[in-house]
Amino acid sequence: MIPIGIWVNALLTLCILSFLYKDNPFFRFAESLFAGLSLGYYIGLTMQNTLRPNLLNPVIHEFGVNFNYLLIIPAALGILLYFRYIPRISWMARIALAVYVGYYSGVTLVQKLHGEILPQARDTVLPVTHGGANALWNIIMIIGVFSVLIYFYFSAEHKGALGRVSRVGIWFLMISFGASFGYTVMARVSLLMGRFSFLVNTWIRPMISG
Amino acid sequence: MNLKKMLFIDRRIIYLLVAAGALYPIIRPIGLPVIPTKPVAALYDAVEKMGPENAVIVSFDYGPSSEPELNPMAGAILRHLFLRKIKVVVLALFPLGGNEEAKSELNKVVDEYDLQYGVDYVNLGYKEGGQAVMKRMAISIADVFPVDVDGRPTADMPIMAQAKNYSDISLLISLATGIIGEWWANLVNPQFGVPVSVGCTAVSAPKYYAYLRAGQMMSLLGGLKGASEYEKLLKDGYASVRQTYEKPEEKKASATTGMDVQSIVHVIIIAFIVFGNVIFFATRKEGSK
Numbered sequence: 001m002i003p004i005g006i007w008v009n010a011l012l013t014l015c016i017l018s019f020l021y022k023d024n025p026f027f028r029f030a031e032s033l034f035a036g037l038s039l040g041y042y043i044g045l046t047m048q049n050t051l052r053p054n055l056l057n058p059v060i061h062e063f064g065v066n067f068n069y070l071l072i073i074p075a076a077l078g079i080l081l082y083f084r085y086i087p088r089i090s091w092m093a094r095i096a097l098a099v100y101v102g103y104y105s106g107v108t109l110v111q112k113l114h115g116e117i118l119p120q121a122r123d124t125v126l127p128v129t130h131g132g133a134n135a136l137w138n139i140i141m142i143i144g145v146f147s148v149l150i151y152f153y154f155s156a157e158h159k160g161a162l163g164r165v166s167r168v169g170i171w172f173l174m175i176s177f178g179a180s181f182g183y184t185v186m187a188r189v190s191l192l193m194g195r196f197s198f199l200v201n202t203w204i205r206p207m208i209s210g
Numbered sequence: 211m212n213l214k215k216m217l218f219i220d221r222r223i224i225y226l227l228v229a230a231g232a233l234y235p236i237i238r239p240i241g242l243p244v245i246p247t248k249p250v251a252a253l254y255d256a257v258e259k260m261g262p263e264n265a266v267i268v269s270f271d272y273g274p275s276s277e278p279e280l281n282p283m284a285g286a287i288l289r290h291l292f293l294r295k296i297k298v299v300v301l302a303l304f305p306l307g308g309n310e311e312a313k314s315e316l317n318k319v320v321d322e323y324d325l326q327y328g329v330d331y332v333n334l335g336y337k338e339g340g341q342a343v344m345k346r347m348a349i350s351i352a353d354v355f356p357v358d359v360d361g362r363p364t365a366d367m368p369i370m371a372q373a374k375n376y377s378d379i380s381l382l383i384s385l386a387t388g389i390i391g392e393w394w395a396n397l398v399n400p401q402f403g404v405p406v407s408v409g410c411t412a413v414s415a416p417k418y419y420a421y422l423r424a425g426q427m428m429s430l431l432g433g434l435k436g437a438s439e440y441e442k443l444l445k446d447g448y449a450s451v452r453q454t455y456e457k458p459e460e461k462k463a464s465a466t467t468g469m470d471v472q473s474i475v476h477v478i479i480i481a482f483i484v485f486g487n488v489i490f491f492a493t494r495k496e497g498s499k
Contacts, residue, residue, distance in 0.1 A: 020222065020225050021222065038306055041306065042305050042306060045305060045309065045336055046305070046338045049309070049335050049336045049337060049338070049359075050336075050337055050338040050339070053355075053356050053357045053361070054337075054354075054356065057356075057357075103342075104341070107341050107342070107345065107397075108341075110401070111341065111393070111396055111397045111401075112396075114396075114400045114401060115395070115396025115397055115399070115400045115401070115426065116396050119396075119400060119421075119424040119425070119426055120420060120424055122424070123420075123423055123424040123425075176416065179416050180413075180416045183412040183413055183414075183415045183416055183432065183433065184412070184413045185476065185479060186412040186413075186433050186434065186435065186472060186476075187279065187411050187412035187413035187433055188413075189232070189471065189472055189475045189476070190278045190279045190411075190412065190433060190434045190468065190472070191275070191278060191279075192228070192229075192232050192471075192475075193232055193236070193278055193434075193468050193471040193472070194277055194278025194279075195278075196229075196232050196233055196236055196471075197236050197278070197462065197463070197468075200233065200236050200237060201236070201462050
């Protein structure tokens, strides 16, 4: 006997795959169901895994004894966000938003500078006079980075030397898009394989073998 | 036959051929060879050098939509970590299913080994917050995860004494879809110095090569191909794992079997690209006559 969950899973998979033939109500039903379920799951998960253990439990069980009073700040900020639904004091929601934007700007600023710009720039400063085949590879890297940067320089018309270098940049970009396309095909085929494997091995085969 | 008509072939015919190409190896696996590459071997070699004194974080940063690519990767990596008796701290930062993926992969693998929960491994579950969680874990992992996935307090678990914060962590492995894997590489690695390895979906693999080259990641497993390479290394290195992957249910779900599908479908797609270009140039030539 195949569990009902597998039947639901299989039928919803077929509903989604039916879009390949053409748009239809079965596909739209499965799509809406998926969106709704995802949102409900997200709310429940955040409540169960973050709000309860990190905020509600300490407030309920530890208030007055070993309580971390700093927790009041994120709790208040979270509540303030919902003030936007009360028109008279909706402006107060902006206080919480300002703190969130400020915090994540701070985190992201350092992250981008320290984790992307500096290491990536450092990785482009490469030796080109020694190292044999590596030196050749390094030259290609430097030409690629330089020409692609020139391609994205829009303050001058791409004519003459600038135009020629930016054309080299286009070639590098095309090669990178090709690699991305290849990987994207591989990812999408994996998804198709996952669904087919489920339909064949988990649904149809046990059904046939009884 | 009018060549121009061939240029406007119904896309559903292509879908059917791709479907047939994908179904055949699922019904009858072919077993095409897999050759491991350097970015994948780097993770295998790093894990080989570790033992019970090391603690590794495995972050499940993906959901059901990436299961076919990342579940085989998770299975192979967890098996390798447990074989080496490394302490494994599992967590999830991807909201839509990371928690469930972590639970199901752990449940599948832990029974194969003699492991004690809270001593050899722990599942800390999902935590909302992304970068804020990552930054806070540098101070105390138990503070961020006061209870595990089932609500048990983590502070008293023996494994947490070996994984107090990033300074105790020998390696961080993120199995990622989307941007969370990037955060481990561009936030945690540069700011806290933890070696990071990412196993990602194939669609995100190209951007991770930039982090790999810059030394912000020590290894990279890209999509199903990366997973199949890791399986190959593991099967070559451990006879017990080879036997596990010979079991029919493991064989069907393995990345190695999945690569048969990849190879056949890629041949079909390449054939269509060549076919489309030949017809395009032939009709253009006809038009210019």
